[in-house]
Amino acid sequence: MAGEQSYLMLFVDETSLYNRIVLGHLLPANLWDPLPHFLQTWLRNYLAGTLLYFISGFLWCFYIYYLKRNVYVPKDAIPTRKAMLLQIYVAMKAMPWYTLLPTVSENMIENGWTRCFSKLDDYGWTLYFLYLSIYLVLVELGIYWMHRELHDIKPLYKYLHATHHIYNKQNTLSPFAGLAFHPLDGILQAVPHVVALFIVPIHFTTHLALLFMEAIWTANIHDCIHGNIWPIMGAGYHTIHHTTYKHNYGHYTIWMDWMFGSLKDPLEEDDVPKKAK
Ligand SMILES: [Zn+2]
Numbered sequence: 001m002a003g004e005q006s007y008l009m010l011f012v013d014e015t016s017l018y019n020r021i022v023l024g025h026l027l028p029a030n031l032w033d034p035l036p037h038f039l040q041t042w043l044r045n046y047l048a049g050t051l052l053y054f055i056s057g058f059l060w061c062f063y064i065y066y067l068k069r070n071v072y073v074p075k076d077a078i079p080t081r082k083a084m085l086l087q088i089y090v091a092m093k094a095m096p097w098y099t100l101l102p103t104v105s106e107n108m109i110e111n112g113w114t115r116c117f118s119k120l121d122d123y124g125w126t127l128y129f130l131y132l133s134i135y136l137v138l139v140e141l142g143i144y145w146m147h148r149e150l151h152d153i154k155p156l157y158k159y160l161h162a163t164h165h166i167y168n169k170q171n172t173l174s175p176f177a178g179l180a181f182h183p184l185d186g187i188l189q190a191v192p193h194v195v196a197l198f199i200v201p202i203h204f205t206t207h208l209a210l211l212f213m214e215a216i217w218t219a220n221i222h223d224c225i226h227g228n229i230w231p232i233m234g235a236g237y238h239t240i241h242h243t244t245y246k247h248n249y250g251h252y253t254i255w256m257d258w259m260f261g262s263l264k265d266p267l268e269e270d271d272v273p274k275k276a277k
């Protein structure tokens, strides 16, 4: 029992370290130090998530709309500043709620309720990669069906997912649309990341990194530029999702859509810009 408690302390030590790094750099100590651990963790996730959203969004926009102007996206397909500001507004309203999810998940991990492990040598590299692959398949399957149900169950679509689908033309989609969801919609679509923790042993730091990678990934699939790297679910696929509403529900790969019969290939369409190389 004592051994189990000290193992769980490894998780608490790690989350406290991240709290100190992020909060210590961004806020005066007397503002966050007195807060309970759970709130410190939420504040760290909130600030880190917001920073990541803006940094990845701005860099992405700067690259595709300014440095590579007319290379990837024709000038008339660049979304207006107003459209992007609206996406930022929707995303910022939801961010405090989104970041509750990793905070609750970290709390469950610290309590030992999940199958998360802290040290890489608990399982070794072979099992690490095996479990990681299973985890990613579960996440992909979970997000696919969650997303598909958000379309198929009409009240869910009307009250939640429709918020994200007002961007139904190419020139209204931008990397900032990546997190422009109703808060509950965004959380529901990320829930498979947490559910999978109860099914397969996953390395804690890897789980956190994958959750935060979502902020970058989702900016990427909303830039309308088709990368065409099999089997990646590139933006070309996701742009079709925004225009037909019934194809390409997948997240990282096209496999689930292929398996469940909802795949539509952007190369069959002429109006999707292709990446130069
Ligand atoms: Zn959708």
Ligand SMILES: [Zn+2]
Pocket (backbone or CB within 6 Å): 164, 222, 238, 242
């Ligand atoms: Zn989308």
